[in-house]
Amino acid sequence: MKINSVKLSDVTTYRFGGVCENFIILDSENDLPKLKNLLQNKTNFVIGKGSNIAFSDRGFNGNVILPQFDQIETKNESEIIVGSGVFLPKLSRFFKANMIANGEFLIGIPGTVGGAVKMNAGAYGWEFSDLVNSIRYFDLNSFEVQEIEKKDLNFSYRRAENLDNKIILSAGLKIEQGDTKEINKLLSKYNKIRKDTQPPGIYNAGSVFKNTSQFYAGELIEKAGLKGYDIDGVSVSEKHANFFIAKKNAKASSLYKLVQHVKESVLSKFGVDLEEEIIFVGEFQ
Ligand SMILES: Cc1cc2nc3c(=O)[nH]c(=O)nc-3n(C[C@H](O)[C@H](O)[C@H](O)COP(=O)(O)OP(=O)(O)OC[C@H]3O[C@@H](n4cnc5c(N)ncnc54)[C@H](O)[C@@H]3O)c2cc1C
Numbered sequence: 538m539k540i541n542s543v544k545l546s547d548v549t550t551y552r553f554g555g556v557c558e559n560f561i562i563l564d565s566e567n568d569l570p571k572l573k574n575l576l577q578n579k580t581n582f583v584i585g586k587g588s589n590i591a592f593s594d595r596g597f598n599g600n601v602i603l604p605q606f607d608q609i610e611t612k613n614e615s616e617i618i619v620g621s622g623v624f625l626p627k628l629s630r631f632f633k634a635n636m637i638a639n640g641e642f643l644i645g646i647p648g649t650v651g652g653a654v655k656m657n658a659g660a661y662g663w664e665f666s667d668l669v670n671s672i673r674y675f676d677l678n679s680f681e682v683q684e685i686e687k688k689d690l691n692f693s694y695r696r697a698e699n700l701d702n703k704i705i706l707s708a709g710l711k712i713e714q715g716d717t718k719e720i721n722k723l724l725s726k727y728n729k730i731r732k733d734t735q736p737p738g739i740y741n742a743g744s745v746f747k748n749t750s751q752f753y754a755g756e757l758i759e760k761a762g763l764k765g766y767d768i769d770g771v772s773v774s775e776k777h778a779n780f781f782i783a784k785k786n787a788k789a790s791s792l793y794k795l796v797q798h799v800k801e802s803v804l805s806k807f808g809v810d811l812e813e814e815i816i817f818v819g820e821f822q
Contacts, residue, residue, distance in 0.1 A: 538568040540575075545592040545601070548584065550647060551742050553789035554592025554819075559600040566606065566675075566682075566706060573680045576600055581677055582818055583704050585649030586624065589656055589742050591789045593819030604651065604704055616670060617712055621651030621705040625658070633724065638715025639668065641723035645731040646743075651705040656814075657692050661727060666692035670709040677702045695747055695814055736774045740783040745796060746811040748779075754811055755779035761802045768795045793821045 539562040545554025561575065580599030584590070606620030609631055619628060625643040628650065632640030642663040643653070652658065653665040654672055669687050676683055691698040746754035758764070758778035766773045770787035773795070774780040781795055800811050 538563055538571055543601070545587075545597060548601075548603070549587030549590060549592060549742075550739065551587075551591050551783055551789070551792070552740055552785070553594065553783070553787075553792065555594050555596030557592075557597040557599075557601045561600055561602045563602065563604045563606070563704075569675050569680075569682070569704075572602075572675075572677075576677060581702065583651065585622070585652035586647055588646075588648045589652060589814070590816045590818055591742065591792055593817070593821055594789050595820050597819050602704060604706065606706060608707075612709065615711060615713070617710050619650050619708050619710055621649060621654070621707055623650045625649065625653055629724070632712075632715075633717075633720050636715055636717055636720070637712045638720065639663070639713065641720060641727055644724055644727055650708050654690075654705050654708055655697055655700055656695050657697050659695070661730075664692065664694075666690070666697070668708075668710040670711050672700075672708050673706045674700065674703040675706055677704065682706065694749075734777055736776050736780050736782055740785070740787075741774070741780050742815045744779045744814050745781050745799075746779055747814045752809060753779070757803050757807055757809060757811070758799055761799075761806050763799055763802060766795070766798070768798065771795050773799065789817075790821065793817060 541560050542556060542558045543560035545557055546552045581602060582597060582599060583602045605622045607622045608620040609623060610618045612618050625646045625648055629640045629643040642660045646658050648658060658665050671684055671686050673682060673684050685699060689699055748754055755778040758773060763773050764778050765775050769791040770784035771791040772782055774782050781792060783792060803809055803811050
């Protein structure tokens with residue numbers, strides 16, 4: 538275990554955020570018992586790759602916990618156990634190397650297994666919940682390791698329930714034999730779609746707003762004439778209107794203002810109340 542003072546801008550894809558004085562890196566599950574004394578009377582936030590969050594420029598006055606559990610173990614022919622710190626593109630490549638189907642959609646999502654469980658990350662008709670059998674977690678109220686079945690996580694679009702104040706430790710994922718040619722075909726297809734339609738993965742956190750069955754957020758933002766709209770170095774991407782791109786050294790507060798502006802514009806033009814997919818952490822008002 539390591540405890541450092543960390544600039545949160547160094548640990549998130551947006552490169553936003555002030556300092557966290559208590560940034561706790563867990564190297565293995567053996568570190569968990571030490572948390573009981575460390576975490577008293579502070580707010581806790583668990584982080585993966587920070588690819589879906591924007592920390593406040595004022596920093597985070599609590600503990601940020603980074604579990605670096607990156608094991609991938611085969612349990613049997615239909616299940617693998619994957620540490621919550623495993624990078625999703627790495628997991629996708631593991632699936633490919635072992636001729637396992639259905640992990641192709643993970644190739645371009647720059648987060649971890651923990652983040653993918655909590656966000657029910659998805660793309661191209663797939664969601665992380667399609668792979669999950671069960672989750673092991675460390676409960677920050679009881680300080681015990683427990684297991685939860687998929688059905689009790691109530692997965693829905695970009696959402697899992699019953700995981701508040703818990704550190705996801707690992708996921709049991711179902712696996713099925715795939716065909717190398719088919720896997721390669723899908724990987725190339727998905728890589729190409731991303732390259733053609735989305736800006737590169739730096740200085741953003743993917744889709745800002747959730748889509749629904751009635752609308753694509755990006756389409757509404759584009760129709761509202763907001764492509765390219767900029768507030769102090771954070772702008773609506775010209776390539777994909779649901780991606781907001783920051784310039785180097787831009788501020789999280791500018792992203793926050795841009796998000797409010799876009800929400801107000803879309804509400805007044807189309808009567809649609811967009812819901813954020815990215816998570817603002819810390820003080821923004
Ligand atoms: C270029 C780009 C493209 C993207 N494309 C997609 C896409 O196609 N589909 C999609 O769904 N998302 C996409 N995203 C968003 C993001 O990558 C996913 O939401 C991802 O699953 C977040 O994982 P993370 O490890 O970065 O989580 P973080 O951003 O670090 O955290 C996200 C949430 O998960 C929680 N969390 C993380 N790890 C743990 C853990 N071990 N235990 C408990 N809670 C935890 C955090 O507390 C937070 O609530 C994209 C982002 C970028 C930058």
